[in-house]
Amino acid sequence: MASRMTAPRIRAMKEEKTPIVCVTAYDALGGRLAESANVDLVLVGDSLGNVIMGQATTLGVTLPVMQHHVRCVATSCKTPLLVADMPFGSYGGQPGIAFDNAVELMRSGAQAVKLEGWYITEIGMMVRAGIPTMGHVGFTPQSVHVFGGHRVQGKGDDGDAIVDQAKAIQDAGAFAIVLELMPPELAQRITKELTIPTIGIGAGPHCDGQIQVFHDVLGLTPHHFKHAERYIEGESLFESALKQYCQAVREKTFKVEVE
Ligand code: KIV
Numbered sequence: 001m002a003s004r005m006t007a008p009r010i011r012a013m014k015e016e017k018t019p020i021v022c023v024t025a026y027d028a029l030g031g032r033l034a035e036s037a038n039v040d041l042v043l044v045g046d047s048l049g050n051v052i053m054g055q056a057t058t059l060g061v062t063l064p065v066m067q068h069h070v071r072c073v074a075t076s077c078k079t080p081l082l083v084a085d086m087p088f089g090s091y092g093g094q095p096g097i098a099f100d101n102a103v104e105l106m107r108s109g110a111q112a113v114k115l116e117g118w119y120i121t122e123i124g125m126m127v128r129a130g131i132p133t134m135g136h137v138g139f140t141p142q143s144v145h146v147f148g149g150h151r152v153q154g155k156g157d158d159g160d161a162i163v164d165q166a167k168a169i170q171d172a173g174a175f176a177i178v179l180e181l182m183p184p185e186l187a188q189r190i191t192k193e194l195t196i197p198t199i200g201i202g203a204g205p206h207c208d209g210q211i212q213v214f215h216d217v218l219g220l221t222p223h224h225f226k227h228a229e230r231y232i233e234g235e236s237l238f239e240s241a242l243k244q245y246c247q248a249v250r251e252k253t254f255k256v257e258v259e
Contacts, residue, residue, distance in 0.1 A: 005040055005081040007112055007132035007175040013040070013208070014197040020176075020209025022199055023217065026052050026069045030214050031077030039080045041176075041199075043114065043211060044070045046085040047141070051215040058141045061087040063101055067108040074109030083134060084110035088142040091115050091122050098122035102131050112175070116140035118165045120172045127173030135169035137162050138203065139181035152202075154182040163190055170196045178211060179203040181227070202227030 013020050021038075024045040025031045034042045048069055049058040070084045084105040091098035099122070102113045112132035115122065117140050126133045138153045147153070154162045163186075166177055176197045179187045184204020191198040191206055200207030202225075215221045216228035220235050248254040 002079045004079055004111070007081060010041060010081060011175050011196060014195070020197055020199060022209055022211035024048075024211070024214045025073045025077060026214070027072045028076045031073040031075065031082075034214075035077050035079055040209070041083060041211075042073060042077050042080040043083045044073050044085060044110070045213065046087045047213050051213060051221060057144050059088045059144075063087055063090050063104060066090075067104060070105060070108040070110050081112060082110050083112040083114050084108070086113050086115040091119055095119075095121045095125050099125050099129060099131075102126050102133075103129075106131055114178065116142050118168065120168050123169060123172040123174055132175050133173065134199075135166070135174040135177040136180065137165050137169065137177065138179050138187075141180075150181070152181045152183065154186045159183075159186045159189075162186065163193065166190045166194060166198075170194050176209075179207060 010020060020040050022041040022043060023034055023039050024047055025034050025042045026044060026048045031042060044066065046058040046061040046066065048065070049055045049061040053060060066084060066087050070082070074082060086098065086101060086105065090101040098115065098119065105113050112134060113126065114134035114136055116136040123133050123135065139147065139151065144150065162182065169177055174196060176199055177194070178199050178201065179190060181202040184206060187198065187200055187203035188206035191208060197208035199209040199211050201211050212228055216225060217231055218234040219230040219232050224230065
């Protein structure tokens with residue numbers, strides 16, 4: 001078995017110009033598939049609020065829910081770096097709250113955490129205490145109501161502010177940063193100006209790596225997002241297999257073998 005990917009190794013991949021492959025996973029099956037596909041980094045994303053819980057936003061995802069899914073993925077995901085998202089409300093306020101919650105996610109099986117936005121004190125505190133931390137700028141889904149919907153960020157004057165945020169997150173000690181929903185030129189500029197890897201989603205091809213939501217890549221969502229290429233139409237394949245099963249049971253052609 002290959003040795004576990006680490007945060008310093010992910011960082012080094014930028015210098016080596018090796019593209020970094022990242023995907024989300026939420027359960028043991030996702031972890032196993034990411035493992036066998038040789039993914040570099042698996043994120044237990046709070047996007048599970050959308051794709052697992054069926055909610056419109058990620059705001060309903062709590063720390064115990066994240067811990068539960070981290071434990072599930074950790075059972076099968078042994079080689080990729082396993083990163084846990086810090087959910088809405090688990091940071092902000094007192095910096096110590098972020099630290100305590102990050103510790104809980106690490107104890108559940110994560111090797112690193114990710115948080116959205118410009119939380120410099122929190123990132124510094126976590127990194128100093130031994131918790132590799134990823135940043136996330138651009139469109140940050142936990143702030144969907146501030147943005148007024150799923151909107152591309154940094155199209156105008158706010159581009160410079162996003163560059164400054166990314167630099168501050170790097171200076172605080174983050175080992176990598178997600179760039180979500182921003183013009184490709186802005187993502188390219190950030191990628192050039194930072195020494196830590198940029199991981200894009202809806203941010204064009206110039207990032208050091210890409211991350212995709214498991215269900216999007218495998219065609220397991222009803223929506224076709226522009227930023228997500230579907231490599232298989234999973235939902236219709238599963239549906240057709242389930243229909244075959246229903247038919248076999250109803251027509252009494254289902255083969256039952258006793259173990
Ligand atoms: O929760 C998530 O899946 C994420 C990715 C979209 C980066 O944060």
